[in-house]
Amino acid sequence: MWKPKIINTDNFLYLAVADALENDIRTGVLRPGEKLPAHRELAEIIGINVSTATRAYQEAERRGLISGTTGRGTYVSAAVRTDPSILDIDGNSSSYIDLGPVYPLYSQETDMFGLIEKLSRKGNLNEYVKYSNPQGHPWHREAGAKWMQSYGINVSPEDIVICAGTQHALTCCFISLFQPGESIGVDKLTYSGLKALVKELKIKLVPIDFDEEGMDPENLESACHREQLKGIYIMSGTHNPTTITMSTGRKKELAGIAVQNDLIVIEDNTYGFTMESQLLSMYSLIPDRCIHIEGLSKAFYAGLRVSFVVAKNPFKNPMIKAILNTIWMTPTLNSAIVSEAIMEGYAKKIVASKLAEAKKRYESAELYLNGFTFHGFPNTYFIWLELPDHWNAYEFEMYAKKAGINVFGAEKFVVGSTLPPKAVRISLSGVDSREVLAEGLKGVATLLKEEPFEFHSVL
Structure with missing residues (x-):
């Protein structure tokens, strides 16, 4: 049972306990996955009140050091030794x-010069360097609707929202539809960029078991009641990192649970274009409960940072507001180049x-x-x-x-x-x-x- 040896009493007590916990994790006294005392036990061990122990654990969880699951207890995070960031910002x-x-296999991309030249001959480039509707230009949303058809999703351009890449789309989803402290169910192995994002937004990820067909319905159902989930995040094409492809039957089961438990479903189809056959999307099953994200960066022209999002109200308007509040609009010239690539067959x-x-x-x-x-x-x-x-x-x-x-x-x-x-x-x-x-x-x-x-x- 963990008992801190040194606590800096010059600091606020809950921060001092969190600091001691972090020190023992970093120095190997506590190991990833190790169970910690319950809040009341910790209070008795250290000689503090339960509310201070609770605040200390909350601070440690905010730092990514520990995780707590209702009914199971509090544990040292299994990923505490690693940074979820996927890029080396130190340049090493x-x-x-x-x-x-x-990365997107840049060497296979067509030179953009001909594409931009063709776009410029249409004579409206100046329109793309002005402020525009945060949802996206109507013609660009038409291109988005056409791209969606490749994945069996037939939607009106009115239901397309254009974001600056998948990470921006996820950011807009979370800041517009979830509050700090709320819980989202995810596969127990999931996209590392999602982990980094929700840590900044103070949203809790609840790990859900999965098998060769995808997220486990029984475990999800249990988590809905135990953790009061507000939504789930799934990768409907190729799962990152395991490459599992979710079966149609499993999607139907999860869709039923989402409806029964009033869950918001965030469907990330970043790697859908790599699949050899078209897959049924979760959006096609429950369009009124699902936000479908098609990131284009892995498919083509990553530096343009464009993604298409399908979102009906009540999700669409909050998403548009989130775009306005983060970057005002996805750069319209970028969207124009991407849309031209789709409409003219380059993509x-x-x-x-x-x-x-x-x-x-x-x-x-x-x-x-x-x-x-x-x-x-x-x-x-x-x-x-x-x-x-x-x-x-x-x-x-x-x-x-x-x-x-x-x-x-x-x-x-x-x-x-x-x-x-x-x-x-x-x-x-x-x-x-x-x-x-x-x-x-x-x-x-x-x-x-x-x-x-x-x-x-x-x-």
């Missing part, structure tokens, strides 16, 4: 073979080229990781690699970095006190060439065969 990534972040050709390149990169993974277990499919941008028993995800990520290879261990994706599986995500699109990818994959294969202490001895 150039020293690695970068198999961490998932379709770019995607086809990227999927062909992704398939060749997946073949490289099959070649160099032969004999190891990983999950993915021919068009995928990343794979989920299971580790041998002698490795854990955190150690493997650290040793790989020492060997000059950047990968993302499972801890980057775990939610709350979920124990991370022995697995890492390997990006197949994070490097410019297949030759560099091959070098990185060979390095990963070599490391997999080594014992951690053996590999350390030769570094």
